[in-house]
Amino acid sequence: MNDTNTDHMTGAEIIIKALHDQGVEHIFGYPGGAVLPIYDEIFKQDWLHHILVRHEQGAAHAAEGYARSTGKCGVLLVTSGPGATNAVTGLTDALMDSIPLVCITGQVPTHLIGSDAFQECDTVGITRPCTKHNYLVKSVDDLAEIMHEAFYIATSGRPGPVVIDIPKDIQFAPGSYMSPEKISKASYQPPKKGDLNGIREAAELIASAKKPVFYTGGGVVNAGPVASKLLREFVGLTGYPITSTLMGLGAFPASDDQWLGMLGMHGTYEANMSMHDCDVMINIGARFDDRITGRLDAFSPHSKKIHIDIDPSSINKTVHVDVPIVGDVAHVLEDLIRIWKETACSPDKTALAEWWQEIEAWRQVNSLGFEQSGSIIKPQYAVQRLYELSKDKDVYISTEVGQHQMWAAQHFHFEEPNRWMTSGGLGTMGYGLPAAIGTQIAHPEALVIDIAGEASVLMNMQEMSTAVQYNLPVKIFILNNEYMGMVRQWQQLLHGGRYSHSYSEALPDFVKLAEAYGATGIRATNPDELDEAITQMINTPGPVIFDCVVSKDENCFPMIPSGKAHNEMILAGEPADVEVSEEGKALV
Amino acid sequence: MMNDQSIEAHTLSVLVENAAGVLARVIGLFSGRGYNIESLTVAEVDGEAHMSRITIVTSGSPMVIEQIKAQLSRIVPVSRVTDLTVEAEAIEREMALVKVTGTGEKRVEALRVSESFRARVVDTTHESFVFELTGAKTKIDAFVQLMRPLGLKEVSRTGIAAIARGPEAM
Numbered sequence: 001m002n003d004t005n006t007d008h009m010t011g012a013e014i015i016i017k018a019l020h021d022q023g024v025e026h027i028f029g030y031p032g033g034a035v036l037p038i039y040d041e042i043f044k045q046d047w048l049h050h051i052l053v054r055h056e057q058g059a060a061h062a063a064e065g066y067a068r069s070t071g072k073c074g075v076l077l078v079t080s081g082p083g084a085t086n087a088v089t090g091l092t093d094a095l096m097d098s099i100p101l102v103c104i105t106g107q108v109p110t111h112l113i114g115s116d117a118f119q120e121c122d123t124v125g126i127t128r129p130c131t132k133h134n135y136l137v138k139s140v141d142d143l144a145e146i147m148h149e150a151f152y153i154a155t156s157g158r159p160g161p162v163v164i165d166i167p168k169d170i171q172f173a174p175g176s177y178m179s180p181e182k183i184s185k186a187s188y189q190p191p192k193k194g195d196l197n198g199i200r201e202a203a204e205l206i207a208s209a210k211k212p213v214f215y216t217g218g219g220v221v222n223a224g225p226v227a228s229k230l231l232r233e234f235v236g237l238t239g240y241p242i243t244s245t246l247m248g249l250g251a252f253p254a255s256d257d258q259w260l261g262m263l264g265m266h267g268t269y270e271a272n273m274s275m276h277d278c279d280v281m282i283n284i285g286a287r288f289d290d291r292i293t294g295r296l297d298a299f300s301p302h303s304k305k306i307h308i309d310i311d312p313s314s315i316n317k318t319v320h321v322d323v324p325i326v327g328d329v330a331h332v333l334e335d336l337i338r339i340w341k342e343t344a345c346s347p348d349k350t351a352l353a354e355w356w357q358e359i360e361a362w363r364q365v366n367s368l369g370f371e372q373s374g375s376i377i378k379p380q381y382a383v384q385r386l387y388e389l390s391k392d393k394d395v396y397i398s399t400e401v402g403q404h405q406m407w408a409a410q411h412f413h414f415e416e417p418n419r420w421m422t423s424g425g426l427g428t429m430g431y432g433l434p435a436a437i438g439t440q441i442a443h444p445e446a447l448v449i450d451i452a453g454e455a456s457v458l459m460n461m462q463e464m465s466t467a468v469q470y471n472l473p474v475k476i477f478i479l480n481n482e483y484m485g486m487v488r489q490w491q492q493l494l495h496g497g498r499y500s501h502s503y504s505e506a507l508p509d510f511v512k513l514a515e516a517y518g519a520t521g522i523r524a525t526n527p528d529e530l531d532e533a534i535t536q537m538i539n540t541p542g543p544v545i546f547d548c549v550v551s552k553d554e555n556c557f558p559m560i561p562s563g564k565a566h567n568e569m570i571l572a573g574e575p576a577d578v579e580v581s582e583e584g585k586a587l588v
Numbered sequence: 589m590m591n592d593q594s595i596e597a598h599t600l601s602v603l604v605e606n607a608a609g610v611l612a613r614v615i616g617l618f619s620g621r622g623y624n625i626e627s628l629t630v631a632e633v634d635g636e637a638h639m640s641r642i643t644i645v646t647s648g649s650p651m652v653i654e655q656i657k658a659q660l661s662r663i664v665p666v667s668r669v670t671d672l673t674v675e676a677e678a679i680e681r682e683m684a685l686v687k688v689t690g691t692g693e694k695r696v697e698a699l700r701v702s703e704s705f706r707a708r709v710v711d712t713t714h715e716s717f718v719f720e721l722t723g724a725k726t727k728i729d730a731f732v733q734l735m736r737p738l739g740l741k742e743v744s745r746t747g748i749a750a751i752a753r754g755p756e757a758m
């Protein structure tokens with residue numbers, strides 16, 4: 001790349017050089033008329049690996065999986081019109097989960113914009129609410145700067161997706177290049193360090209707690225491995241219990257004694273009860289999502305709340321907090337630990353012991369317990385066996401969305417961050433397979449498993465072709481109950497058992513489907529054959545679809561029904577006819 | 589204060605890079621998140637630096653107003669957000685062009701009212717006036733109200749422009 005004359009380059013060459021200078025090695029994409037000049041440049045070089053997906057939504061989720069498993073920016077390239085609109089779900093997903101993406105979209109030539117040209121759409125208009133920022137490039141002279149700025153914005157502060165819409169004439173136009181070093185943007189100043197007075201106040205409050213709980217989220221993972229390390233150190237220093245959102249799993253090791261499991265709608269009894277009864281809540285990089293809080297006016301009524309978040313708009317959005325700290329989690333934790341040590345903060349040991357006793361009693365409820373008996377595989381058992389048989393490998397897990405996702409979060413345990421790729425905020429069915437593909441691209445030697453439901457996985461099943469084309473050994477572990485399980489569960493609990501259109505009448509034979517794609521299909525229907533089948537899946541070199549036939553009517557418990565508080569959970573085995581208020585039914 | 593549910597109006601000044609689509613981002617934020625816009629004005633205020641100033645009058649509970657400010661600040665080309673209602677004693681002005689038609693006593697009365705409001709006549713025919721009036725929103729409301737029985741035809745208002753008193757800039 002160094003011998004390129006940077007004064008006389010085409011727009012397409014500028015794009016490729018900018019990707020090079022941003023350290024991009026992989027790009028997920030799908031060609032089309034409005035990006036042909038860029039594809040021509042991709043053809044002419046050998047350092048940028050392009051992964052041809054089968055649908056642009058797949059490109060976006062694959063880039064997300066790549067980003068989440070590496071901490072790097074995911075990059076995708078799609079054409080104008082339908083290429084861009086197909087990517088919208090993935091962009092929205094990345095915005096909701098704060099995943100850094102740069103999405104390059106082709107656009108019709110400048111002089112045709114606004115004329116309803118073939119494959120024209122208002123990409124910046126459509127993607128404005130589903131990106132952190134977006135650009136329509138109007139002059140080739142702006143192109144290099146916009147490319148670099150896009151990466152800076154996507155990856156700094158609270159990360160998110162950035163779209164660059166590039167008309168085809170700009171891709172051909174001659175222009176000059178600028179290097180990324182000098183990128184700064186006066187109007188965009190993401191916070192880093194937290195306010196020290198706030199951190200001191202937080203340290204005092206944490207030290208004075210009698211019933212504390214750490215409530216951590218995806219912000220810890222986004223702040224990089226050092227944040228997870230610091231979190232472990234600080235939680236260890238305090239001896240306090242810790243729970244995490246779906247997004248934050250892995251930042252703290254699940255094997256640790258202080259770990260309470262995930263909290264929220266399908267979180268553990270001990271995590272939710274601790275949140276409800278605590279006197280000091282330490283929110284680190286989480287955003288009081290409705291899946292976490294349950295009924296807001298009954299959310300943790302007696303606690304003082306500390307909230308560390310890089311995004312000022314997350315502070316006091318739905319829950320009022322007493323000590324807000326705006327900053328990068330890693331920086332704030334570093335300062336917090338330093339101040340904690342300097343001021344020799346020490347928790348009230350007696351109170352803490354009593355608190356742990358209470359928690360221990362909640363743990364005894366064994367809210368994730370289930371009984372595997374008979375000849376039908378329980379989905380929880382399947383995830384548990386998958387965990388036991390794969391935990392010693394270099395394993396990454398993605399999921400689709402629904403019951404299987406919650407069972408995966410409950411029964412697969414994570415020791416490290418960046419190992420867990422799941423669609424949290426948007427809840428995108430069809431996320432898991434392309435995300436697994438992106439993860440596998442980043443970690444070719446690793447064991448990448450998509451824990452899937454049979455309904456979700458069909459939403460992006462076409463990406464099996466991608467997996468086969470690039471010989472990506474992703475394992476698609478389908479918990480097949482023939483239902484959209486979570487929909488069925490809500491219909492059972494909230495709609496009188498009227499299972500309106502939640503049963504899949506005509507599922508494919510997943511083993512034959514795998515074979516049709518040129519992959520391997522495995523089926524297990526009996527608990528006795530499960531271990532051997534899973535082992536066979538793990539040992540199969542290429543991509544595998546595993547059809548794990550499970551009980552059809554299993555519900556995911558524990559559960560905080562909508563409109564209820566943390567201390568109103570329903571547990572497995574309790575009467576399932578929950579009384580939910582009309583107000584609660586209207587919630588999602 | 590944060591649990592206070594009382595709805596109050598706030599005037600926000602938003603300094604933005606004058607880039608394509610920035611107004612759409614601001615408006616999209618309000619419509620997308622269900623916030624109110626009671627008035628919105630925008631114009632370039634620094635041609636060399638390509639900066640525009642958007643003045644928004646919005647309303648909500650204290651928690652919602654804080655959220656609106658935080659969300660506005662999050663927009664990449666937004667460089668500063670000031671809540672003139674909270675942070676400074678502010679001057680708020682609006683300009684209106686008001687067309688009134690009529691003859692005889694009503695026409696004379698319209699002119700008399702306009703004088704007491706210090707409105708200027710910027711266009712006149714034998715049966716019409718266009719008045720230009722600047723002032724606080726309530727003053728313009730009152731003027732329009734008075735003109736209604738006197739042959740009010742149409743009104744064009746700028747929305748509110750606002751600036752803090754004293755030597756400090758936002």
